[in-house]
Amino acid sequence: MAVAEGEKSIQDELSLPILLADRVIKLAQAAESSKPDCCDLARKVTQLTHKLRSTVRLTTAPTNPVYERPIRRIVSEVSKNLDRAITLVRKCKHSGVLRHVFAITTTADFRKVGNLIDSSIADITWLLSIFDSDAGPSLSLPPIASNEPNLALVWSSIASVQMGQLKDRIDAANNLALSSRNNDRIMKMIIQEGGIVPLLKLLKEGTTPEAQIAATRALYNLATDEERVRIIISYELAVPIIIKVLADAPMEVQIVVVDLVSRMAEMNSVVQEEFGRENVTRPLVTFLAMDIVLDEPKPPLQSGKTSLHSLVQIKKEMEKHTVAGRDISSFHSNSSVHSNGNGSSRGGHSHRHERENESPEVKLKLKISCARALWKLAEGCLLNSRKITETKALLCLANLIENEKGELQINCLMAVMELAAVAEANTELRRVAFKPSSAAAKAVLDQLLRVLNEESSPALLSPAIKAIGSLARTFPAKETRIIGPLVAQLGHRNADVATEAAIALGKFVNPDNFNCLEHSKAIIEFDGVPKLMKLLRSNDRGQVPELVLLCFLAIHVGNSKALEQARALNVLEGAARHTPAQSPDLRELFAKAIHHLTLYQVGAHPHHHP
CATH class of the missing domain: 1.25.10.10 (Leucine-rich Repeat Variant)
Incomplete structure (x- = not known):
């Protein structure tokens, strides 16, 4: 491993305790007092020196780079212990009166320092054992790690x-x-x-x-x-x-x-x-699309002659998807330009045969993982969302939502939900990836609507509803398939699903949506107001999304009999009284909605403002 900036090399680290050990041995040999203790200490230090030199030889051997962290930590502790040994044996140079001064503490100190040197020997012995590939894993515990x-x-x-x-x-x-x-x-x-x-x-x-x-x-x-x-x-x-x-x-x-x-x-x-x-998204989409045949967009059947403009548009659409298909399928061959760790070139085709022969269970696991990865990569990330939608990912996700069940289906819906959420915040991505006339966007919408119409599980419905809500601005006023299923979900027995439906419908009727008036009328036509009022009565949580939806309906279609019969004005006035001052935007929305309702409803008074 590379030496950090300002850090000594491991050989330099090891040279210090070896020099200190030699110093201890020389001082012990020159001792004039406590000679037996000094000799015993010198013997231990000599044993330590041999092990330190073995460690040096190990670190300079032409093998894999040595793992240095324990060496540095242990060597630092060894050096401290040798410093204490030097301090002790220096005292033994004295004789006579000075000898008697130090004799009281010398025996205890030799025992203490001797124990420290024993610990250092055990630490270095353990260190050598973990670096010995033939010795197997070390089961002992070095003293340095006793705590x-x-x-x-x-x-x-x-x-x-x-x-x-x-x-x-x-x-x-x-x-x-x-x-x-x-x-x-x-x-x-x-x-x-x-x-x-x-x-x-x-x-x-x-x-x-x-x-x-x-x-x-x-x-x-x-x-x-x-x-x-x-x-x-x-x-x-x-x-x-x-x-x-x-x-x-x-x-x-x-x-x-x-x-x-x-x-x-x-x-x-x-x-x-x-x-x-x-470009991690490329292989992920490739694996997700394995064993799936994605139909190319076909020219629409028309009773009359197709215009030149229509033919050009169809040709562009087909070319676009053909290029995307090549982009995915060529990923592995492109990746072969990289080389692996030993310098040889090994392309993405190296395991193609094994992949083709894998069991369906293993392929399913990989697809589940890839769908989840696309979901997490897309979440709040414009870069990844663009890269994903530039491939055939949307067509692939739509296919899997239609034909799979369980975790794979849920992960694919979550991926679509996150892609749509990013598109909601980015006009260009919304225009390019989710253009209503594109084959990929149509395929995704068809599956989202199928989920809304046929499924009852909150795990499936919530991401589908969120995705449709995020794409609310892409749908034309004449798109009549969407509002009805969303309104129906206002009555779902799961409060979270019903609230998600209210949030999504709120995006359709938000004044920022160009078609908000037509969408508001459609909600009324699908009996959305009674369902919304029932949800407001039954949902004891914050209710803000439901109230916001009701406000937008009041602003756009305040003359609706459905709102009058549902006593929407009373509901909004009651909610306005409990709106905290810290929510000025919400208070302003309530005021505007109440004002619109008072203009149309018999017996209402314009002074009923929050």
Whole structure:
């Protein structure tokens, strides 16, 4: 491992205690008092010196880079103990009167310093044992870690991952994964003691799938918060290594690597974008689309002649999707330009045959993981959302929502929901990716509406409703299929689903929506007001989304008999009285809605303002 800036080399670190040990031995030999104690101490220090020199030889051997953290920590403690030994034997140069002055404490001090040297010998012996690949894992506990037994476990495991034989490296990585699982103290210790680089190296080298899986699981268990994920990617080439393995590895490895990508993207928005810049979305969409035949858009059947403009538009649409298809399918061949850790070139086709022969269960696991990864990568990220929608991802997600069940279907809906949420905040993405006339947008909308009409599970309905709400501005006034199903969900027995429906409908009738008046009329026509009023009565939570929807309806269609019969004015006046002063926008909305209702309803008075 590279020496940190301002840090001594490991050989320089080891030279100090060797010099100190030689000094102790010389002083002990020159002692004029307590000679038996000095000789015993010199013997122990000589034994320590031999072990220190063995450590020097180990660090200069032309093998894998030595794991230095325990060496530096132990050598620092050894140097302190040798300093105390020097201080003690110096006193023994004196004789006569001075000898009697020091004799009272000398025997106890020799015993104490002798114990410290014994501890140093035990520490160095343990250190040599964890670096001996033929000796197997060390089960002993060095004195330096007596108050923190986990430190010895972490040191020996990291040393094995970095320096051991393949089997030892795998076992050690699995030990790190197991010990760090839900253990914040050990997670912190592994990171502080330099465990990330050896794990990334084991992942990169890819000697066996077992090795890569063990390394990935250990990294996954460490990537539990924003800061730890930041530390992982702070190491050079961490993200490219992960993506390279994702492209090249067998499917069983790809599953755990995709899960690692998901977790890291979820925990840290900087990492989320870093993965996007390295085009991680391409292989994810590729794997998600395996075994799926995506139909190319077909020209519409018309009774009359097709105009030249229509033909041009159809041709452009088909070319667009053809290019996207090539973009996905060519990912693996493009990735072959990269080389793996040993300098050889290994393209993405290296495991294609194995992937084709994988069991349906393994393929399903990979698709579930990829759908979740796309969901987490898209969440609040314009860069990744653009990259995802530039491929055939939307067509693929729509296909899976239609034909799959369970976790895969839910993850695909969550991915669509996040893509739509980003598009809601970005006009260009909304116009390009979710243009109502595009085949991909139509396919997605069809499936979202199918979920609304046919499903009852909140896990499916909530993301579908949120996605439709986010796309409210893309739908023309003549699109009549949407409002009815959303209104129906106002009556769903699950309060969260009903509230999501109110939020989504609120986006359709928001004054910022160009078609808000037509959408408001459609809600009235689908008997939305009685359902909304029932929801307001039954929902004892904040009710703000429901009240906002009612306000927008009052503003746009205040002359509606449905609002008058539902006594909407009384409801809004009551709500306005309980609106906190800290919500000026909401108070203003109530005032505007109440004003509109008082203009149309018989017996109402315009002074009923909040």
